[in-house]
Amino acid sequence: MRKTLRHAWIVARKDLLLEFRSRTAILSAVVFTALVLVIFEFGRDPTAIATLDLAPSILWVTFSFAAMLGLNRAFQAELENQALDGLLLAPVSRISLYWGKLLANLAFVAVVETVGLLLFTLFFNVPVGHILLPLVGVIALATTGFIAVGTLFSAMVIRTRFAELMLPVLLLPFLIPPLVGAVQVTAKLLAGRPLSEVGGWLRLLLAYDIVFVSLASILFPSTVTE
């Protein structure tokens, strides 16, 4: 188990280092997030709908799109010079490989979401300081399950035609449970309601994470084994 985790960390570190050195993907994702938020601002009528009513949707639609962008990148780099074959030949288990990719994706999305959240509070003037901790918790809960499925699918779609389009088509249905849960909880939090009111949603998010992280770990070897 410890070896699996250590190998996973090595894989994740490799990806993050690559990302940190080029910075193209992360910068594009951050700029993309900012642009989506700006588009939301101009795509609504502020006199008709109060910002607070629309805020959870804005936040989560932006996060979903940004996450999708990050996922597309995850295995793309491995295609060049058959890097994936090298990775598969390395003495690391398939599970470590999956967890490594998952960790790197989560880190990538976490950075984008942090900037997204900051810009969101700035652009829409929604104060989140007093609920920051539970909000971050919900973001983490909802993102983990979704990225777990996304990492699994991104390993498959890179070898299909129209990979960039295939990933959202396959993945968006899997976004529904975390998205519905996250929007509900975020709305309650922004309205100043206690977390005890949304216990059902939190359990649903947690169950989704556990089920899909486990399922994806089991299924991942089938997507890369030759």
Added chain:
Amino acid sequence: MTLAQRGRWITGVALLLLAGVYVRALVFTPEEIHQGLAQKIFYVHAPAAWSAMLSMGLVGLSSILFLLVKDPRYDRFAAASAEVGTAFSVVMLTTGPIWGKTIWGTWWTWDARLTLTLFLFFLFLGYLLLRGAVTEPGLRARYSAVLGICGLVLLPFIHLSVYLFRTLHPAPIVLKPSAPSLPPEMLVTLLCSFGVFTLLYVGFVTLRYAIGDGGERDA
């Protein structure tokens, strides 16, 4: 008799029986007092939904079996079942709104079961699109099996999440803890229709499987 011939026979018989169900539903089954004629669509809608669900269940099951034993026949069966399921989903998603417009006064609403079935349809589409996008048969089989299993696990989550959200659908009438609250004539018609739609599913899948089989051998 080859598999394709058998499939044609089953489909033929099922289509004849389907005509019988229509006649029974329209002529020999009493009209529902509140909904009137609109309720008749229920004899097509509910069984089509059942067949679509059955298709997805069997896609998931054969996907699991494929990954366990790597027998390409399971993959071919899953592909056939998904295609047939897509067709049944279309029937379900077109008959539903026609009824909904008359009774609910709206074509579409984001009720729990409507949302679930819509995503069932999207999953089928995604599954077929993925199959179309991978050219290598071994890879295609593995990828689609992974998606099939994930899809099957996803459906209860979608149901739960939209159920917690809101629901407007008629409450269960036949499959519920107490006795079915349906007059016997209607119940018989409905059960006949369920039987016929299941047979239709078997016929279609057999046919489709046989075609896939032939295609694979020619290749």
